[in-house]
Amino acid sequence: MRFAYRFSGLLGTVYRRGNLSFTRDGNSLLSPVGNRVSLFDLKNNKCETFPLATRLNIVCVGLSPDGTLAILIDEEGAALLVSLIGKCVIHQFYFHKPVHSVKFSPDGKKFVITKDNLAYLYHAPGKKREFNAFVLDKTYYGPYDETTCIDWTDDSKCFAVGSKDMSTWVFGAERWANLIYYSLGGHKDVIVACFFEENSLDLYTISQDAALCVWQCDTELDGLKPMPPKDAAKEEDAGENDEELLEEPKGEEIHGKANPSEQETRNKVKYSRVAKYFFNKEGDFNNLTSAAYHKKTHLLVTGFASGIFHLHELPDFNLIHSLSISDQRIASISINCTGDWIAFGCSGLGQLLVWEWQSESYVLKQQGHFNSMVSLAYSPDGQYIVTGGEDGKVKVWNTSSSFCFVTFTEHTSGVTAVTFTSTGYVVLSASLDGTVRAFDLHRYRNFRTFTSPRPSQFSCLAVDSSGEIVSAGSQDSFEIFIWSMQSGRLLDVLAGHEGPISSLSFNPMKCLLASASWDKTVKLWDMLDSWRTKETLIMNSDVLVVAFRPDGKELAVAALNGQITFWDHENAVQTGSIEGRHDLQMGRKELDKITAKQAAKGKSFTTLCYSADGQSILAGGLSKFVCIYNVKEQILMKKFEISCNHSLDAMEEYLDRRKMTEFGSLALIDEGGGGDEGVAIPLPGVKRGDMSYRHFKPEIRVTCVRFSPTGRSWAATTTEGLLIYSLDSGLIFDPFELDIDVTPSNIHKTLRRKEYTMAIIMAFKLNEKKLIQEVIEAVPSSEVDVICSSLPDLYVEKLLEFLASAFEISCHLEFYLIWAHKLLMLHGQKLKTRSVKLLPMIQFLQKSIQRHFEDVSKLCEWNIYNIKYALAISQQRGMKRLAEEPSVDEEELDSDSDYLMQEVHKDKLSS
Incomplete structure (x- = not known):
């Protein structure tokens, strides 16, 4: 339970590729983000990323008309049938080849997918459980080139398919006697989209050269005649396409004909082009x-x-x-x-x-971020996350809504480090442009800019616990610069390192700065004693990152040789070490000729972070794994695989011998222009596009990991984006000191006898959240003081932890605030002795209360404004009435004002 962190959100990536889809009610948007899918709730301003993933990047999404199912198809044609209600995978299917588009019929009974130059009609999965959810009904032949788009008629009788061969085909979902399948031309470029008119067979086709053709059909939807079964059996399909798919069944094959004869089209459905429009009227391409x-x-x-x-x-x-x-x-x-x-x-x-x-x-x-995220930091209350990227932007994200609410673009080069001050209202960022900037989260502005006497590229950043001293390390001059936050003045320049400064960290309890460098040393600087070197720790390899434990009594150092060492910095003694090279498991790149096991040799962790209680340490690097170690036992507790997306590089484990040919590995052979569009060559001898362009996969890596101050989640900046892992809040049976007499029925009996303290203790022993909530909410508010004073110390901590989590979802704010206030007032002195261990829980409680405080304060300010407005209106009316009717007394006017105030209050309560 303690390390049961699960993927809970993806921030920083809102769209990669593929088609966007609105849900049935039109209030939410489904967006593919790499090999995952995010759901943006536009009414409630929230974002949720589903905890499921495909093997490669998603290229098309099909949403069922009732909004309960979605089909996700990746680059190689592997499909997942997903329930949007349970957010889980129902069925997996493989289409064997890349799929270009997928679309459900309006009645939800069938769906069409297009791949190569074919269209496939499948029976849509129903509500009943089936052995094979995808059953192929028909295969449609017609286009000579790859298909690009699909659209259905409103009654699900026909669908249209566009193609790269500049033609559009109208096919029937069933056999229609008067519908012959032939191509609609009229375009000079690839068909991008085709759309049926409402309740009609009339069609619009749009091509890549910005041309729109309007096609009118001489038959209504009701005019389609079903084909008799005997004629359907005798019919011979006209067509020249002999392509066979050996890997899957074809179902019923239907062949279209590009140029049917007049005899074949007689008394059949006919299309005529009635108009053609161009979007680029000025002639610009x-x-x-x-x-x-x-x-x-x-x-x-x-x-x-x-x-x-x-x-x-x-x-x-x-x-x-x-x-x-x-x-x-x-x-x-x-x-x-x-x-x-x-x-x-x-x-x-x-x-x-x-x-x-x-x-x-x-x-x-x-x-x-346009380029990779490099660093992140949590705010002291855990409500916000700030990230810095190689694109020079600093973004602040709300952890509850997963949205970015402010972006700072003052930096002119890549941001290397970001952090919050202890107040949580100031963000600091260091950049390769030679500046350290301070941003105010009240007014959203850059109010301080720290620079060095000579231009330097800053690679790391740290701020002390008071927020008054700012330090940044340089990667070219090997110096550490110290500034005053209050005045913005440069206080000192610390010299002594003989290599680039890789990491800085302030001791949370003392004014002590630790600096790590590539010169194989960690130096400790005393900020109160003229910034002199207090101690130098010698390492066996280049030092990459350094971090203090939250209580300031231990120092963790990660070096280039893959080791994590722990130091008692007061006595300059090493207290332990972890050999992390084997746990990192660096994946094999696509062009590597060695296995992943060989590639992992010499790799190391590049980012470290202590947990909120200081008992564990989180480590990540150039790998798809993040490791949690127990500091005291120095063993690996758990490994998290942050991605299974094979569209990224360095994901492979073994060398694929199937790609080896007599000419070398197929992975080394360039297939053309690369990219999404490729190189368009419409005629022999004519080239369009940059033939020298090469497309490379982004490499999977973890650049920064941080624990939330509440200890209930941790975040990592990766190639995929900003990943959030939280403790699973689902139903987990985790009893505590359970006796045979502790049952839900006995707890309810104790509650009916009004033995509240015993009922609370029994509920915590059973440790079922809903039962605990029921017992606590059954306690009268007048009894809270007595119960809090009689609770054992062990259950005080458990009750505080429950209150912190209950604040996030409950509407009983005052009731739970009374509980929290009484517990802290009566047991505050005892809790102080264990403050280090209880700090994450207290911060979690503070975060929940602070969020409600902000919401309620805004509502109160709005109510005060309305009340003042109502009073002003009533006074204005009273003065006007006094002027018009001098006989009206003031008591009557006061009663009118009271009535108006009551009406305003009623409106507020109803809203």
Whole structure:
């Protein structure tokens, strides 16, 4: 239970690639983030990342019409059927080849996927449990090149498929006697999207060269005639495509014909092009990259490679709005069910926007770090996390909503370190641009900038417990600079290291600074004694990171040889060491010719952090694993695999001999232009695109790990983003000193006899959260004082811990505040003796109370404003009435004011 940390959230990554999807109610948005999926609740302003992952990056998402199921398909065609209610995997399926798009029918009974130049119709999984949830019904042949998009008619009778061969095909989900499958041309580039009109077979097709074709059908949806069974058996499909899929069944095969004869099309459904429009009227070449259409409002939204999007009204093609949201290509667009909100995803910037087009305002505007995150820090109360990235940005995240609420862009180069001061209202950041900046979280501004006499690249940062002394280490001049936060003056420059400064850490209890360097030493500097070197610790290898225990009595040092050593810095004595090289398990890169076991030799931990109670240490490095060690026993307690995404490099364990050929490894052979788009070569001898461009996988690594001050979670900045791991809050039976007489029925009997103290002790022995809550809430508020004084010390700590967790979800604020106040007042002196161990729990309690305080204070301020406004209005009316009717006495006016105040109070209570 103590190390039962589970993945609970992904911050800093809001969109990678794939299609965005609104939920059925239109209030939430499903966004693929690498090999995971995040759900953005736009009404409640919260974000949740599902605790499931695919093996590779997700490229397309299909959402069922009832909003309960989703199909996630990765780069190689492996699919997961996911329940959006339970947020768990129901079924796994492999499509054998990369899938381009997937879409459910409006009735939810079938879905279509496209891969290569084929379309496959599957029976959708139902509510009953099935051996195989995906049953192939039909395979459709027709396009000569890869398929790109799908759209269904409103009655689920037909669907359209667009292709890279510039054609669009309309297929029937069932056999229709008067529908022949042939291609619709009219375009000169790849089909990006196709849309049916509402309750009609009329079709819109949009191509990459920003052209829109309007197709009119001579038949209504009700005019489709079912084919008799005997004719269906005799029918011979006309087609020239002989491709066979040997790896999976084809179901019923249906072949379309590109150029049917007049005899074949007689008395059949016919399409005619009635209009063709162009988006680029000025003649500038700008690729159209994505599109979405809302059938009820006839609203067409198109996104372009330049970051511009257009809103048009169809079928008249009237321009409603045009706006540039970024300088990168818009990769995906989605419209919610009401047609009010439009979601845009930009994969180049990792940007996600939700735009309300009628009011021209942002509902959501989130963007992660453009480059890798480098460092992170928790605020003292654990409510916020600050991150710094190689893009020079400093972002502050709310841990409860998972949203970034402020971004500081003052740095002109990569940020190397960030930290909070002890107050929690000031963020400090060090950068390679030679500055250390202080940001105010009240006014959201940069109010201090610390610089060195000579330009230096700062690689690390530390601030003392009082928040008055700021220190930063340089990686080029090998010096440590000390500034005063109050005045901004440079106080001193500490010299003595003979290599780049890699890490700094202040002792939490004393004014003592530890500095680590590549010169194989750790120096301890006394801040009160003219900043002289108090001690020098000699290591066997280059020192990468140093960290003090929360009580300040121990120092942990990680070196380049993979060892973590522990020191009693008062006596300069090493108290223990951990050989962490074998636990790191560095993965093999794609181009490496050795196994992961060989690659891990010589690797080391690059980031360390003590737990809140100081008994454990968290370590990470250039690996997909994060390790928790017990400091006293010096053993590995648990390893966390932060990612299973094989779209990242350094994830492989073994060398794949299947990729070896007589010409070398296939992994070393470049397949072309790389990237998402590849190189487009429309004609022989004509090249478009940068042929020298090479695409490399990002390498999996952990750059920084930090424990929350409350001890209930820890965070890691990784290639995937900012990962949060929390203690599992699910139902776990974890009894404490359990007796045979301690049962729920006996606890209820004790409660009915009004023996509250005994009932609380028995509930804590059974250790079931709901039962504890029931017992405590049954205690009258007048009895709280007596019960708190009679509780044993052991149960006082357990009760405080329960109160801290109950504050986050309960609405009984005053009742629980009375409990917390009485416990701390009566047992405060005894708790002080164990303050170090109880500090995380007290901080957890403070965090919960502080969050409620902020919410309630805003509500109170709003109520005070309303009351003042009501009083002013009543006084103004009273003066006006006195002027008009001098006979009115003041008592009547006072009664009118009281009545008005009562009405305002009623309105507030109802809201």
